[in-house]
Amino acid sequence: MTSGIVVTDKLTKRYGEHTAVDAVSLTVRAGEVYGFLGPNGAGKTTTLRMLTGLVRPTSGSATLFGRSPGNSAVAARTGVLIEGPGFFPYLSGRDNLRVLSRYRRLPDDAAEAALHRVGLRERGHDRFRTYSLGMKQRLGVAAALLGEPDLLILDEPTNGLDPAGMAEMRELIVELAHSGHSVLLSSHMLSEVQEICDRVGVISRGELIAQSTVAELRGDTSLLVRADPRERAAAVLAELLGHDVVDTVGDALTLAVSPDLAPKVARVLVDAGIDVHELARRERSLEDVFFDLTSDVTAGDHTSNDARRVS
Amino acid sequence: MNAVIASTRAELLRLRKWPSMWVLLAAWIVLNLVFVYLFNYITFATGGTTDMASSAPPDVLLAQMLPSAVPQVFTQGMAMFGGALMLILGALTIGSGYGWGTWKTVFTQGPPRSAALTGTLLALLIVVIGLVLTVAAVDLGVASVIAVVESESASLPAADAMLKALASGVLILGMWTAAGVLVGALARGPALSVGLGLVWVLVVENLLRGVAAVLDPVSVVTDFLPGTAAGSLAGSLAGSLRDFGGDTTPGVLNILDGGTSVVLLAGYVAASALGTVWLVRRRDVN
Secondary structure, three states, rough: OEEEEEEEEEEEEEOOEEEEEEEEOOEEEEEOEEEEOOOOOOOOHHHHHHHOOOOOOOOOEEEOOOOOOOHHHHHHEEEEEOOOHHHOOEEEHHHHHHHHHHHHOOOHHHHHHHHHOOOOOOOOEHHHOOOOOHHHHHHHHHHHHOOOOOOOEEEOOOOOOHHHHHHHHHHHHHHHHHOOOOEEOOOHHHHHHHHHEEEEEEEOOOOEEEEEEEHHHHOEEEEEEEEHHHHHHHHHHHHHHHHEEEEOOOOOEEEEEOHHHHHHHHHHHHHHEEEEEEEEEOOHHHHHHHHHHHHHHHHHHHHHHHHHOOO | OHHHHHHHHHHHHHHHHHHHHHHHHHHHHHHHHHHHHHHHHHHHOOOOOOOOHOOHHHHHHHOOOOOOHHHOOOOOOHHHHHHHHHHHHHHHHHHHHHHHHHHHHHHHHHHHHHHHHHHHHHHHHHHHHHHHHHHHHHHHHHHHHHHHHHOOOOOOHHHHHHHHHHHHHHHHHHHHHHHHHHHHHHHHOOHHHHHHHHHHHHHHHHHHHHHHHHOHHHHHHHHOOOOHHHHHHHHHHHHHHHOOOOOOOOOOOOOOOOOHHHHHHHHHHHHHHHHHHHHHOOOOOO
């Protein structure tokens, strides 16, 4: 098993009576893209702030590369974009990166390389205050890339980007992961996370309610059957496949079996004189999983998530 | 140490390109020229008097505007408007970083918070030294022109007197700048910190001195306020100006002697710098 480069143990942050992050234990492994998901106000950004040393935990611990967050050696190996980019508005994008390069003890040409990487070289001489939201976001990612850090912590990096910009950012993150960088990515774009992340953690009301690979979270694929009469179809299929794999969802049946069994299912139903209107492979998207896991937050019921808690 | 040097270089780069800083420094130089030379010269040329030197006869006014008097008049404006302007600079330098979110960005780039803030303070010290040298050069230049125009001696002041004035200027303006930095860190924003700082410099200290005039025990406190120390140091340099027969400017005091003022000002600089580092290190950055 690959070792964790980001490890938190019961990381907790309280503001008075309010617990923003509650005993979160997560692990980001070297070389992986880790998606950190959660509804607004779930505690994602507070967790990331603790990982970057901006906010001190109330209790619990976090280590990056085996050291405490905020340590200079850790910061030198970590690139960070937290909750929107913060830059000097009167400086150009290039000068902002030059200032940060100096703080990071890098040569000035590091700024040029970072600008080039996010496609801002042509507008690098313009003042930051004249940038669009998307350009500001790109500059934030460029700042995170200064010094080619081993770990990138990106909080909503595609915020404000147009579809083309989002696609470019996705490609950039994948490219970074392929070139050996580890990425801890917080995002609302679930399709994007599903596409580029190796593992995800889902946080809700400050608690980490799931942590797994994307495939494991989405679960096995299944078959969806619409047949008439439905009750008879259910009986036939239960006899063929077992009662525990057949479930009724609305006017359809779901079969928790491999989609490879589709021809056999069709044959059996037709042989039994049952009309088959639809037989389809059913796959849960990460979005489905996310809403299943977090839906009780809006409903005010928190008990069912505890049963699904991974860590 | 390397982190402090790196932070200082970074801060100097961004300060150098910050229009607000240049506006404040330019305002300082212009106000200095207006109050130290322009009004006095108009008064001298027209034979009238100004509030700045209400009882000074024309020959004394002229003596104050010659190059040899620069060490004496050079620090007068620092006790009047210079301190307020430098406090604004210090408060904006730190406070704006919270408004723009740049501290968040800087603190995630690697330097320890103490190194980043020390770099900021050192960069501001360099700005203050540059300002003091510039003002001295401008004053010497203007005084030399006046000397030539009025056919007076254009001999330069004694080096030791000039060095003493320069060091005093750096200490006075450095103290107000450091105080502004502390207020900026306390308020975590530009507007509140500038407002609070100005209220203190322009209102509270003067009010307290007014109270001390009728309530003697209060003077124990007011005698050691930052403004008192700065005004007293400027006043100690203006001592020889009084020998010329001239009055001193508002804010220039003779409550403390020069040595005590220097010690007190140095203490305020150290307390402001350490207080800022302590505050920023222990607080979360949101």
